[in-house]
Structure formats: structure tokens, C-alpha cells
Amino acid sequence: MERGVFEIVDTESLVPANHLLRKIDAAVNFNEIYDMVEPLYCTDNGRPSVDPVVLFKMVIIQHLYGLTSLRRTAEEVSLNVAYRWFLGYRLQEETPHFSTVSYNFRHRFTSETVDQIFSWILMQMVDAGYVAPGVVFVDGTHIKANANTKKAIKLEVPVAAKHYAQELMDEVNADRVAHGKKPFEDDKDDDDATEPPASPKKKRDNTSKKKLKKRKKEAKKKTVTVSTTDPDCGLFVKGDHKKQMAYEAHTVCDVHGVVLEVEVTPGNVHDSVPFDDVYDRIVEKFPDVRTFVADSAYKTPHICKKVFDDGRVLSTAYKRPQTMKGGHEWWKYVYDEYYDCIICPEYRVLNYSTTNRDGYREYKSDPKVCANCPTRHLCTHSKDCVKTVTRHIWADYVELAEDARHTPIYQRAYKARKETIERVFADAKEKHGMRYTRYTGLAQVRNWVKLKFAAMNLKKFAKWSWRDSSNCPYTFIISFILPKFVRNPSCA
Numbered sequence: 196m197e198r199g200v201f202e203i204v205d206t207e208s209l210v211p212a213n214h215l216l217r218k219i220d221a222a223v224n225f226n227e228i229y230d231m232v233e234p235l236y237c238t239d240n241g242r243p244s245v246d247p248v249v250l251f252k253m254v255i256i257q258h259l260y261g262l263t264s265l266r267r268t269a270e271e272v273s274l275n276v277a278y279r280w281f282l283g284y285r286l287q288e289e290t291p292h293f294s295t296v297s298y299n300f301r302h303r304f305t306s307e308t309v310d311q312i313f314s315w316i317l318m319q320m321v322d323a324g325y326v327a328p329g330v331v332f333v334d335g336t337h338i339k340a341n342a343n344t345k346k347a348i349k350l351e352v353p354v355a356a357k358h359y360a361q362e363l364m365d366e367v368n369a370d371r372v373a374h375g376k377k378p379f380e381d382d383k384d385d386d387d388a389t390e391p392p393a394s395p396k397k398k399r400d401n402t403s404k405k406k407l408k409k410r411k412k413e414a415k416k417k418t419v420t421v422s423t424t425d426p427d428c429g430l431f432v433k434g435d436h437k438k439q440m441a442y443e444a445h446t447v448c449d450v451h452g453v454v455l456e457v458e459v460t461p462g463n464v465h466d467s468v469p470f471d472d473v474y475d476r477i478v479e480k481f482p483d484v485r486t487f488v489a490d491s492a493y494k495t496p497h498i499c500k501k502v503f504d505d506g507r508v509l510s511t512a513y514k515r516p517q518t519m520k521g522g523h524e525w526w527k528y529v530y531d532e533y534y535d536c537i538i539c540p541e542y543r544v545l546n547y548s549t550t551n552r553d554g555y556r557e558y559k560s561d562p563k564v565c566a567n568c569p570t571r572h573l574c575t576h577s578k579d580c581v582k583t584v585t586r587h588i589w590a591d592y593v594e595l596a597e598d599a600r601h602t603p604i605y606q607r608a609y610k611a612r613k614e615t616i617e618r619v620f621a622d623a624k625e626k627h628g629m630r631y632t633r634y635t636g637l638a639q640v641r642n643w644v645k646l647k648f649a650a651m652n653l654k655k656f657a658k659w660s661w662r663d664s665s666n667c668p669y670t671f672i673i674s675f676i677l678p679k680f681v682r683n684p685s686c687a
Contacts, residue, residue, distance in 0.1 A: 204286060206276060206279065206280050206285065206286060207280070209276045209277075209280070210276065210277045210280045213661075214277055215259070215654065215657065215658075216256075216277055216278070216280070216281040218657035218658060218660070218661040219255075219281075219653060219654070219657040220281060221657070221660070221661065221664075222319075222653075222656055222657040222660040222661070223316070223319060223653070223656070223657075225248045225251070225252065226248070227315065228247060228248050228251055228312070229247065229248070231308060231311045231312070231315070232247045232304070232308060235303050235304065235305075235308070245291050245295055245299075247299075249282050249283070249291060250291070250295075250296050250299050250300070250304075251312065252281060252282050253265075253268055253269070253272060253282065253291065253296050254268075254296065254300065254646055254650075255646075255649075255650050255653065256268060256271070256272065256278055256281070258627055258628070258646055258647040258649075258650035258651070259627070259650050259653075259654060260627075261626055261627045261628035262628065263628060263633070264293075264633055265293040265296050265297050266293045268293065268296075269290065269291065269292060269293035269296070272284075272290050272291075273289075273290045300642070301639070304642075306638060306641065306642055309642045309645050309646060309649075310645070312646070312649055313645050313646075313648070313649040313652075316649050316652050316653050316656065317453070317454075317455065317649075317652060319656060320453060320652060320655070320656045323656070323659075323660065325451065325453065325655070325656060325659055326449055326451070326453050326455070326481075327449050327450050327451060328449055328455065328477075328480075328481035328483055328484050329450075329483060329484065329485050329486065330449070330450055330484075330485065330486045330488060330608055331447050331448065331449055331455060331477060331481075331484055331486070331487055331488070332447065332448050332449070332450075332488045332489070332611070332612055332615045332616040333445070333446070333447050333470070333473070333487055333488065333489040333493060333616070334445075334446060334466075334489065334490060334612070334616045334617070334620070335443045335444060335445040335446065335466045335492075336443065336444055336446070336620040336623075336624075337431050337441040337442070337443050337462050338441055338442045338443070338444060338462075338629060338630070338631060338632055338640070338644070339439055339440070339441050339630065339631035339632070340422070340425055340428035340439075340440040340441050340442055340462070340631075340632065340635075340640075341424070341425060341631075341632060341633050341634065341635050342422040342424040342425040342428050342440040342635070343422070343424060343440070344422075344430070344438055344439060344440055346422060346423045346424050347420050347421060347422045347423060347430070347440070348420075348421055348423060349418055349419070349420060349421075350418070350419055350420075350421050351416050351417070351418050352416065352417060352418075352419055353415055353416055353417075354415050354416060354417050357497075358471060359471075359497050363497070363554050364379065364552070366554070366588055366589075367379065367550055367551075367552065367554055367588065370550045370556070370588050371549070371550050374547060374549075374550065376549060376550065379552060419463065422440050424440075424635065425440065425635040425636065427442075427461060427635070427636050427637040427640075428440045428441060428442055428461055428462060428637075429441065429442075429443075429460075429461030429462040429463030429464060430462065430463055431443075431462035431463060439462075440462065441461075441462030442459055442460070442461060442462055442632070442637070442640050442644075443459070443460050443461070443462050443464060443466075444457055444458075444459050444629075444644050445457065445458045445459070445460065445466065445469050445470070445473055446616065446619065446620070446648070447473060447477055448615055448616050448619050449615075450611065450615060451615075451655070452614075452615055452616075452618055452619050452622075452655065453652055453655060454619060454648040454651065454652055455477060455480070455481065456473055456476050456477050456480070457644060457645055457648055458472060458473050459637065459640055459641040459644050459645075460637075461637070465492065466490075466492040466493060467492060467493055467495050467497075467498055470493060470498055471501065474487075474501065474502075478505070484507065485507055485508065486507065486508045486509075486510055486605065486608060487502055487507060487508070487509050487510065488510045488511070488605075488608050488609055488611070488612060488616075489509065489510075489511050490511065490512050490612070491511060491512045491513065491514040493509070493511060494509075494511045494512070494514045494593065494596060495593075496554070496587045496588075496589035496590065496592060496593055497589065499589065499592035499593050499595065499596045500589045500592040503592050503595050503596075504592075508599050508605065509595075509596045509599065510596075510599055510600065510605035510608050510609050511596055511599075511600060511609070512600070512609065513600065519574075519575075519576075521573070522573045522574060523540050523570070523573050523574055527539070527540040528540070528545075528584050530586060535547055536558060537558040537584045537586075539560065539574065539582065539584075540570065540573075540574070541568055541569075541570060543560060543561070543564055543565075543568075544560075545558040545559060545560045545582060545583075545584055546558060546559065548583075550588065554587050554588050554589065555585040555586065555587050555588075556585065556586050556587075556588060557583055557584075557585055558583070558584045558585070558586070559581055559582070559583050559584075560581055560582040560583075562579055562580040562581050565580040565581065565582060566580045619651070622651065623647060623648070623651065627647055627650070627651060628647075629644070629647055632644075
């Protein structure tokens, strides 16, 4: 084979007609990116910049093909003819350096720009009829952070207040008043409050109030493991899994696997914490959402109340109650709504005692009756012979979710998780390199994840548009779930 031979080559003929990048180029008009990034550039100062469309296309190539870094992407772009064709570069033309791409996405393109790109691709899919938001699937997946677990320290941090704390406290106080109890006082930190000086003749009793204040302060703090390499990530431990520093991508998709929304948090944040923000954004974008499908981690009183109060349905899995090991089953304690009491397995009554700050009504037994109970060892180990059963003031909403779990249509919707949201996570990690990240900091990781899902949506959009334009009939795999929420599979 002779080398160094001069030859005229047509790059257009070197790229196959059915190549993925050809499908993407035919599906969307990338010139719309200019309008999004125009305020970020100066027109009368500085050196000429690299075309922003080229920068975004390089990042799309990175996420489409699961390339590990921008350095590797720049190398592949310079060698791959299809990549050069997609960017609009000739074979002899020098492609952008990876540092240029990295600098722009770190210092010029903000999170708002990434959100615009994500929404732009998603809205084109909506306009084309490829999105079915009637039933959405919610779940989170962990992404290994660029941090070493051995380079971490223990820190005592304040416990983050629940965003619905005031709503819960108002209902707790209303419930206490309805039961003839005194409402709780304001639980705000009163360190700055000035106390009256003690009388010199009488020694102040500083045991009760000060000890109570100290207990409250200690209860508002927790010890966490913080990485010195990337303080924004969190220590993730689940089951027998090895401990690792990670982020978590809380994702929402439809029945076709189109990612509708994503929120990135540290790996030690529970799935239910960012649900409110994700829920509000989804409902704002897609008011037609009627069903949220999620696993048991989202089966909390607040989430159930939020979803069902809006006239929507939460389809979730069975969540095993936490009961005493070797004791009575949880279902043997029956709640009587009319008399507002609990019936124990021995058909004794546990009367209402109080409603605590966490929103749980406490029902306690009569110690005189429990002292002579033949099954007390299966019920409680209390020295006072008192059995306490709690029930949340929003437990009725949890029961609505439990009723939906036994409904055939929602059972089918929940079974579709493995073909929708779980499939999205599997593809993202196996095909698109989302198993771990080389970025540090929550903002950079969030942009990285959102661009990756944007590329995955773009891939689906291009393939479906190409298939429709070729007059090839097709059907979606899970159209049997809820036909009324699935678009017409006939060719456009």
C-alpha cells in the first residue's frame, strides 16, 4: 500500500446515508443555538471565537458515543471523518482544541444555557408528537464522583429543615387543638433572645430550660462524611455495596423513555427530598400528567398528599412496615376511624395520647391491662407495660397510594418501570458513559448530566424522525400500558 499519495476526496460520500449524525443533522436546526448564546458573546472586543454550534456539537458527540473526556473527544473528532462532517470541518482543517471547549463550558455557558439546550430538544420532540406525558416515571441513579473515599473528613452540620415543615406544623397544631391539646410554640432558634437577669438573692434554676434548649440544638445537627477532593458529593452506602462518593441524578421520563426533567444532588440525599422541585417543574411543563410511577422510596406521607391533592395518582410499590422483630404483624393493629383508636391483637383499645412534632398521632395502651396480657412479649418490651402505636396525620393519603397499588391499570404502569426509567439509566451508563464523572462540583456535574440526557433525547428524536420520514411503520414496545397516553404509531 502506497502512502502519501495526493487524492481528492469528497467527505460527503464518506459518511453513510444512514449514519446517526446524518439523522441528527436532518432532524434539528442547530442554528437556533445562536439565539440562545448571543448574549454571552461580545461583538466588538476580543479575538474571533470558535463557532458555538461547533462547541455544542462536540459535546453532543462526547455524550452520544460515551467518550470519557473532552480531550478524548477532540482526538476522535480530528480522526473521524463522520465527526468532521458533522462539525463542518474539512479533512485538512484543524479542529478545536479540547481546552477551548472545556473553557467555554466552564466559564461562558451557564446552567441556564444548558437548561435552554435541554428544553429546546425536548420541546421539538413534544411538537413532533413523540412525548406522552400522561404517565411519567420517577427514580434516581447514583453516579460515582471524582473523589476518593479515603480523602474525607467528618463534619458536624446542621440538619436541613424540611420545606414543608411549616405546613406540617400547622396541621399538627390543628390536630392537637381538635383533641384538646395545647399547640406547640414556635420552634425557631432563640439564641439571640435576651433572658431577664436573675435575681441576686434567688439562684436561677438553669436545669430545665437550658437542658431543653441544648437537646434541641443537638437534635438539629448531624455528622456527615465530606470529601476533601469534591465537597459537593456525598457518601453513598446501600446494602452490601461498597462505600463510594457519588452524586445522584433524580430523573423523570415518559413511557417512551424520553427524559423530561432531571435534578442532581449529592449521593447521600434521599430520593424523596428533591421530589417537590422536580414535581413542580414537571407539572408546569406538562399539565396533562395524571400518574406518577415511583418505587417505595417515594412513598412518604408528604409526597402522597402532594400528588393526590392535585388530583393525580401515585403508583408505587409495597413498602414493608418496620415492626418489632418476632412480634405481632403490623396489620393486627387495626385503626378505628370512628372512635379514633387502635385495636390491638388481643382486642384491647389503645386510646389517643398526643400528636408529636413529626406529625404522628400516638396511641397508648392501659398499663394495667397490658401487665397481665398473655402476648405482651410479642407486643412490647416496655418496663412500664405500655404499647405505643403511631399513625401519621397524612396516613389517609398513603392508604390512597396503597389502594392504587392494587388497581390493574396502575399495576401495569409500575411493571413498565423496567422498560422505561430503568432502561434509561442502563443505556446512560452502558452506552453513554454516565457510570462515573470526571467533573467536580455540583454545578459542573449537573450540566454534564443534563447535556448527556439531552444527547440521549436527541438520539431518540433523530431515529424516530428518520423512521417516520422513511415511511416505515412501527409501534412502541409499551403501548399496551395506557393506550390513550401513547401517540398514534402510524407514519406521519
